[in-house]
Amino acid sequence: MEIAEIKKQLSIAQVLDHYLPALKLRQTEGQPFMIHCPFHNDKTPSLQIYPATNTYNCFSSNCTAGSGDVIDFIMRMEKGTKREAILKAQELIGNPEQHKGNYTSLMRTFRASLLRNDRRMKAYLEERHLDADKLEIGYNAGTHYAHLKGCLIFPLKDRLGVIVSFYGRSIYNKEEARHFYLKDRKGLYPCYPRPETQQLILTEAIIDAATLLQDEAITTNNNILACYGTNGFTVEHEQAIKGLKQLREVIIFFDGDEAGREGTKRVAAKLQEIRPEIKISTVNTPEGEDVNSLIQSHDSKILTHLVESRSSFSFSVEEKKPVTKSPANTSAGSFDTSNPHRLTYCTITANYYIKGGLRNEADSMRVSLDIEHLQNGRKSRSKLDLYEDKQVEKIAREAAEKLQLRADLIQLDLELFTELLERHRENLNKPKELQPTLAEASVSKYEKQALEFLRKPSLIKKWNELIGKAGVVGEENNRIFLMAIAITHKMREPLHALIQGSSGSGKTHLMAKLYNFIPQEDKKNFTRVTEGSLYNYGMYDLQNKLICIEDLDGMKEEAQFAFRELQSKGMIISSTSIKDENGNISASEKTVYGPIASMSCTTKGEIYEDNMSRCFIIAVDESHDQSKKVIHYQNMKASGQIDEQKERQCTE
Known part of the structure; x- marks a missing residue:
């Protein structure tokens, strides 16, 4: 060899x-x-x-x-x-x-049995619309595991992609005995999601996951992971999802029956508990149907249509109450804020306690932290600033050494704990009038106005008129196009614009006006970007933000490279050297996630060939008519004939 x-x-x-x-x-x-x-x-x-x-x-x-x-x-x-x-x-x-074990070689045996073209097996595959050439499946004719005889065999895999167990689906289709597993089931189907997964679809059954795996339109943008029934969202599933650092959305695609709907609620509640920052969506499966039955009675595009038509999962008032668990019975991450002087975060690795509450300091998170071993109750106590990565890494190592736990898992828990504490502190600092109770109307006054506006006919025309009334003079085509680009910052694949014009042509003014229409928390405006500054943001500081750069001509090539990577890849990763408390130097990775939407201004767009390939090129109106419009508006404003209060209302 x-x-x-x-x-x-x-x-x-x-x-x-x-x-x-x-x-x-x-x-x-x-x-x-x-x-x-x-x-x-x-x-x-x-x-x-x-x-x-x-x-x-x-x-x-x-x-x-x-x-x-x-x-x-x-x-x-x-x-x-x-x-x-x-x-x-x-x-x-x-x-x-x-x-x-011998699972890999056994799978080859099962695969060979499947390909022998057994009449009964062939009929079952045709009925279920399962393509044996596309799927890693086999058939147990009875040579191994008596309880799996006559079953379609699906391999379950561990983190390394190695087969560690099997699931059997009876082709005799007995309602009472269709699903079979090996003793001490472990592994996931079809495998652990890829580390770069951003969207994950959870199915109720393995055969449903196999069905989706055959649909290229779905697998292009989604990873697939099967649960083991409505109560089969296991600790192994939780740990797999916890480790997906780029995950933005989990889509639950369960059966269209009462059991499926109740299972969806349970899984959604668990997902909110372990990953509160991600979006949870559900597919509206038709009554009495499941993923596999849908392709038996409908056009194959039905699955893509249902996934694309998914809706955000809505938690009831009861479901949104903080989860309070005692350390003794905690099996997954739960955040308890019921005692403001003892904030608690419990995971399957350890229990974490913040003593004395949180300081109201926006630029730091200094805390007194206890890390408790789940079994023996031993604690590691320390004071640190959770916003300091080096301190967090050091505390994780020291606690791991004292408590005989894994440092990387403690560090991951502390990172998630910090995000939960950050959101908790933000909620505490919100003015009371901005904190409606869950029993109140689900949309605000402004949201109601927005919904009414969106339902009007000739929406784009009316939207453009509103932008004009908010103070954007002329540029009728450019302003509506740029506004459409700006709002894509909320989408999975945002757009980008390069605004080009001569010096003094009003390009920066146009961008600044449109920038004002985006909520403060969703945007960042830069006059200057230094070479390494984009790499130094927090992991999620730029995620789904609109980035505006007033003068692209002033950016160094290194800064432009990072900016382009955020535009095209949706993330930037830098490799740095760090020194521990013993003076040893090691490598470390720092990741800043997007995606971002962007608008930037330049006087010489043609020299930015790499940037232009990622952006819509917008040339500002430098005509005599546009100049007259601007001068007229300025004269009207100077003479007090512009209702500035009305402009502010239009902006809101």
């Missing part, structure tokens, strides 16, 4: 499983993670594992291991030659059951 083929077939996780069986691999799929280096006396984890590339690197200056791949790792563990390491690697590849 060639070395390249060995590296392709043998993962670093398999090698770690073989040599370090006590190590529990719980890292997010594909993401780097740290372990204690086995090649030197390592008190603090210094060996970074990179599952995506199947490589490793030791950052300790006391270690000679350096970096390498799976063969290098084997060679160092065996203390032998490279040839001996290659032979050992071939041995590990030839006996995968040594590491993860």
Whole structure:
């Protein structure tokens, strides 16, 4: 076997499983993670594992291991030659059951049974509209697991994409006995969501997830994950979703019956508890239907239509009450603010307590923090500013060492806890008149006016007229087009505009006027952007914001590059070096998420070729007629003939 083929077939996780069986691999799929280096006396984890590339690197200056791949790792563990390491690697590849059981080879057996073209199986697949060529499925003719005999077999996978269990769906379609699992079920179907997942669809059953996986229009923008029935949203599902740092929306696509609706409520409540910052949507499944039955009786586009027509999940007053749990029975993240002097956050890793409440300081979050072990009750106590990443990392390491927990999980909990505390503090600081009770009307006075306005005929024309009444003179085409671009900051794929004109042509004035129509919390305006400043924002500070840059000509190339990445990729990632309290330097990643909508001004758009390919190019009106309109407006305003109060009302 060639070395390249060995590296392709043998993962670093398999090698770690073989040599370090006590190590529990719980890292997010594909993401780097740290372990204690086995090649030197390592008190603090210094060996970074990179599952995506199947490589490793030791950052300790006391270690000679350096970096390498799976063969290098084997060679160092065996203390032998490279040839001996290659032979050992071939041995590990030839006996995968040594590491993860015989599920992978069994799946090949089940797959072969499926492809034998059994008449009954073929009829079942046709009835269910399941394409065996597109799906990773098999059939158990009775050779293994007696209770799975006569079942369509679906593999369940762990974080590393390895098959760790099976689900069986009886093709005899008995109502009482259709679903079968192996003992001590584990793994997810079709697999753990990709780390970069932004939209995730949850289905009630595995066969529903398989149905959606065949629809390219749906899988293009969504990851799919199956629950195990209406009560089958497990701790493993929760942990998988907690680890998705880019996740923005979860879409629940359950059956159109009472059980499905009740299951949707339970899952939505759990999602709000573990990820309060994400959007939760539901698909309105027709009464009595499920995902798979829909494609049996409707056009195949019905699923895409239903997903695109989804609605935001509406929590009732009772469902929105803060969840209060005692540490003894907490199995997932819950935030309790019932005692303002003891704010509590409980997760499956530890319990976290803020003593004395929160200070009203917008630029910091200094707290007295207790971290409590779930089983033995031991605590790690500290004072820190949760807005200081280095302090958070240090406290996580120290608490992990004292309580014998994982530092990366504690750090993740603290990051989520900080976001919850931030929102709690903002709610406390809101004027009382801006905090309507849930029993009051669901929309404000302004929202009612907006809804009435949106229902009027000739909407674009009336909208454009309103923009004019708010003080935007002339530019009838440009102003409505730019306004439409500006409001896309709320959408999944925002738009961008490059406003071009000569010096003094009014381009900045036009952008500033339109900028005023966007709520303050949804926008940022920059006169100048330094080279590295965009990388230094908080993780979600720019997410779904409108960014306006008054003069693109003044931006350095490094700043322009970061700006373009936010426009096209919706995120920027910088690699930096950090020094711990012992003086050791290690690599760290800082991510700033978008997406953003943007408007920027320039006098020479043609020199920004890379920017122009991402933007609509808007040329301001520099005609004599436009100049006359502006002068007339200025004269009217100077003479007091413009009703400024009415302009402000139009702006609102």
